[in-house]
Amino acid sequence: MDSSLLIPAAAGILAMLAVGYLVKDVLSKPRGNDLMIEISDAVQEGAKAFLRREYIYISIFVVVIFAIIAATPFVARGEGIAESLGWQTGLSFIIGAVASSLAGFIGMNIATRANSRTTEAARKGVEDDKNPEGGLKSALSVAISGGAVMGMSVVGIGLLGLVLVILVVDVLSGDAGWGSHPGWINGYAMGASLVALFARSGGGIFTKGADMGADLVGKVEAGIPEDDPRNAATIADNVGDNVGDVAGLGADLMESYIESMIAAMALAVGLNVIAGPSLDGGSGVVTQMQILPLLLAAVGIVASIIGVATVKFMPGKKVQGSLMNGTYVSAALAIVGAFVTTKIVLPEGFSIGSVDNGVQEYGWMGIAGSAVVGIIAGALVGFFSEYYTSTKFNPVKRMAKNCQMGPAITVTDGLAVGMKSCLWPTISLAIAMLVAYNFANFYGIALAALGMLVTTGMIVAVDSYGPIADNAGGCAEMAHLDKGVREITDNLDAVGNTTAAIGKGFAIGSAAFAALALLVAYMASAGISTADLSSPNVMFGLLLGGMMPFFFSALLFDAVSDAAFKMIDEVRRQLRDIPGIMEGKAKPDYAKCVDISTDGAIKGMLLPGGLAIVTPPVIGLVFGGEALAGFLIGALVTGVMLGLMCANSGGAMDNAKKYIEEGKVSDKDGQVQGKGSEAHKAAVIGDTVGDPLKDTVGPSINILIKLMAVISLVLAPMLAS
């Protein structure tokens, strides 16, 4: 065993200590008055109910998939099978699934407890201390702590789990050491990916089924406002925010984070690395290149902790500025750390290549540079997402103005903005890929993916802060608190919307890069030196792969509609069968609605999820490893575009509505077209169309392309034989 694994292990433990500190910090805060506690409890219980059911299904999947993985070498014979599948890979798979589930559990648990505490911090500042500015700061402090629990859990558990897997493989490999069985390690990423599928797709169906159901029956039929306690679906809707944006996003980025490390490790082995001048043998470099991703992740954890601390202990006047400061601090530290670490770990120069294609020289600078390229590309993709979805920029302003032409133009415009938003992120990713390749071959691409994700702790903290602020606002509203309290939470929430848009763009960008890294790792591990576009098998794979994101998305749309319809029936039934709800004399059965959403979410994702799991082995085994490469890249290309389009269309439609609500749109006579105007009605329809696009379909595509790629990587040694 390599003693340098101690560093990532220490960083992981440090992250978990930070989690402990933050949990204690959040729980030490007062929960607010009885009404606030009641609301917070209902959301907590709903979230727990969802997670419980989700984990039961995940367990079933994990057991079945483990059984298949473990049994394959006994029923099928062939060189490479024992290297891809077998109980050892299955064990890593289980560790990955448990790690991701655990992070989700901890993060959700605290996020749903931080909501009323954030409201209470704001309330205390406004009502008790008569110091709204202090209230804002302490509310921000609670919310960011709550978010950071998820962020630090993701990176801490993610990295510790990987170290554990390496230790286990090391023990199982005996004298040969863990480096002799790289295939066994890959199962870890697949486990994280499976949980992410449930969290993202299931969570996405949950949140939008509840949201659309609540809106369609509440606002339209019963004429009661949003977040009204008389609507039985209200709690399910609030639970959904946490399920989608905390657990879903966390699992998604955790998957990318783990996969970029796994892909880099696999590429270190799969590429033909030749000893550099300062080393006597190639294997030394390979091991160092395998360990480097973990060390960079360790650097990223330290950078993220400092970033979170900056937000928490040195908040600026403006919330947005404080969050961005933290993000910049962690990114800057990560860049410096990446250069220092790489310089220490890697030799001056070494080569990658084969006799056929010529050997190319690379150095530590190129490898560190690749990671930096990834950080920059991630920032760019995030920025472009903001540009296309923020009320600050022209696309949304123009859209909001056009809402006056009615709902059809609104939706058409929204789709157009989404489609247009593919341009620059794609160019950024494509150029980053080329540059990273030139810096350090395919290993550079994997490191760029890791670079993008190295400050995941900070990024998830900022993103998970969003739903906490959102829930805090709902809590203030439902508990009829002072207007000043709501102003603070609105301020926090508005920033949360921006960070959510950036986070979504970032999630797609990192998913694309992680999937790309997995794809090249797959090809290297399967020994596929060329997947020729002009081979009909590859083209066949490309076409089918390109179709997958579309078909998968359609199934998710159906699942959301089905869940929403069931929710509507239930809310209607309660209004009919439980007397006194409308008068506020009787309480609706919130738990039943949470149950319906949970059921719809889990059942709705079985078909699309199953499809994502089953297709790669089928394509690979029937049409060969090259067809599978084509399939993966086809899915990657259409998936990235469709994902960007869905996320940004939805984001733009959401914010066009907000822009109108802010009273910033006037007709040609100068009359303000605000809430309740025809333009606003059109914008509401647009927002409802955009909701499943941005919160269900878009994010789920991230998982689709990564899950299919990581399954292929696991199968790679088998397909090589």
Add this chain to the structure above:
Amino acid sequence: MDSSLLIPAAAGILAMLAVGYLVKDVLSKPRGNDLMIEISDAVQEGAKAFLRREYIYISIFVVVIFAIIAATPFVARGEGIAESLGWQTGLSFIIGAVASSLAGFIGMNIATRANSRTTEAARKGVEDDKNPEGGLKSALSVAISGGAVMGMSVVGIGLLGLVLVILVVDVLSGDAGWGSHPGWINGYAMGASLVALFARSGGGIFTKGADMGADLVGKVEAGIPEDDPRNAATIADNVGDNVGDVAGLGADLMESYIESMIAAMALAVGLNVIAGPSLDGGSGVVTQMQILPLLLAAVGIVASIIGVATVKFMPGKKVQGSLMNGTYVSAALAIVGAFVTTKIVLPEGFSIGSVDNGVQEYGWMGIAGSAVVGIIAGALVGFFSEYYTSTKFNPVKRMAKNCQMGPAITVTDGLAVGMKSCLWPTISLAIAMLVAYNFANFYGIALAALGMLVTTGMIVAVDSYGPIADNAGGCAEMAHLDKGVREITDNLDAVGNTTAAIGKGFAIGSAAFAALALLVAYMASAGISTADLSSPNVMFGLLLGGMMPFFFSALLFDAVSDAAFKMIDEVRRQLRDIPGIMEGKAKPDYAKCVDISTDGAIKGMLLPGGLAIVTPPVIGLVFGGEALAGFLIGALVTGVMLGLMCANSGGAMDNAKKYIEEGKVSDKDGQVQGKGSEAHKAAVIGDTVGDPLKDTVGPSINILIKLMAVISLVLAPMLAS
């Protein structure tokens, strides 16, 4: 010169004789009463005004592009440049542009004259002869004649133009013969593609800008019904039907038709064909494989003429049945003809391959079989389009029912249906490609594309019949004819909607196959033996190519919105400035609205069109031929999916509205939710969203992927050097 060129030349002349006969037949029919003549004249003039302007812009583009093509060998030196570019290629390019323009001009000219004549034939049967069944038959006869003029012009002029280009290249090549300069011939397809870009994208912007503008101001603001003569945009709307569905579809399929022949010819040269047992040298087979596509096209022309005659002279009781009979007859004849022709032309066996990859034996059966595979795949893709968009099947029925949940669910459902509709057509295309490849290597893929398109004459005839029937209905309505007349035209129109949906699916399927054939032809001509997916340059191309259809579509959406907004302003202005319009005392200025649509269409397509033209050379020259291959396949994959999604989403939303209007949707209490219900209002919004999806964006993507591929094919010899 090869004497076997006489056969395609004769078939082309035969097609033009049929055009002459059909034109005489249509023009010999009475035009109806004064009001009908007035309406028909206005549409004719509008269409002419659009074409005139379009052709001016096309001329400018043609001259500029010709100059670039002709000048390149003088300014750039390099092996292969003179073979790709030069005035000889430019000459073919001009012939292609003229051929497509000419076919569009003839077809539109007659289609816009057939409308009132169809109405009059129906009127005579109902009012004069008291024989509605006879009226239906003679109305069908006029409408199909009108459509067949476009159909036969497309194939006749398309094939004659190709023969002309070969003759010209033969003369220019001197003793070496036309076979010595295959690159020069490719310009022909590029010319047809340029015109198709204007006709499809420009036409698509025209038709939907006018349609949305007319609806938004007419129905919503002024409260006047559709097709009302008081709405200044009405004539523009009717012109748009012809511009989009006659000229646009005709140019689109003409492009695919020509490109599949060109691709097969290029592949015959580019592939390494080795002499078969019954021949003494390889070159004999190559020439025969170059000529074969033209001979198959000749067979297809004869088959199409017989098909049209079947509809015209042997109509059944039902319109749909009559049209399908004609289609089946022509397809069956084409299949038989393909086998006979191939058997006569090709030797028993021959081989394609290279020493590296092994040599494979093929025979005439495989080549004829490839064409048949294409015919079957085309039929399947058409069928699946109908399945997802017809009121007869579940997807639309379910959607129509869900319209009761409001506009947001309607649109979401429509998008989901479109996404789902990618599954089977993609699988059909992918399998057809694999089978065709196994039958006859890449040449088989090109022949499958040609097979799909061999009965283009019949297919375009049936499709162009649609807008004629649609216009005839509008004419009957506006001229206040007997209800029985409207029943006949409604009957014809309803069938036209089905054929339009099938035609759209078919256009995408054939575009995909044509683009695929062009892609492999490009690779063969550029001497690119492998475009490795794991090469970063290829991946770079793939990502950017995959983005293109999305960005291109967004630009088209914007162009439609802009055109619609300008139209709205103009209609509003006329209602305000021209007194007496609303009372029917003054006539609006229809020509001005046509002008606005024309302007919006031409200007709106310059940016997306220019992008499509410029990107392939930039990618190819800067990043190399392999990156360009990646770029093309990236665009192909996302383009096919996005195209299918857009076309079928739009079709499904359109027909969901029709299904509701037919009174076939009831709420849970059994109350019919027909015209004017909330469900219907939601469906109208869905239809308006779907309109630009199915009539502007979807069809334009066909052109995008083909245009970029054909430009690459023209550049291929240059990129090889």
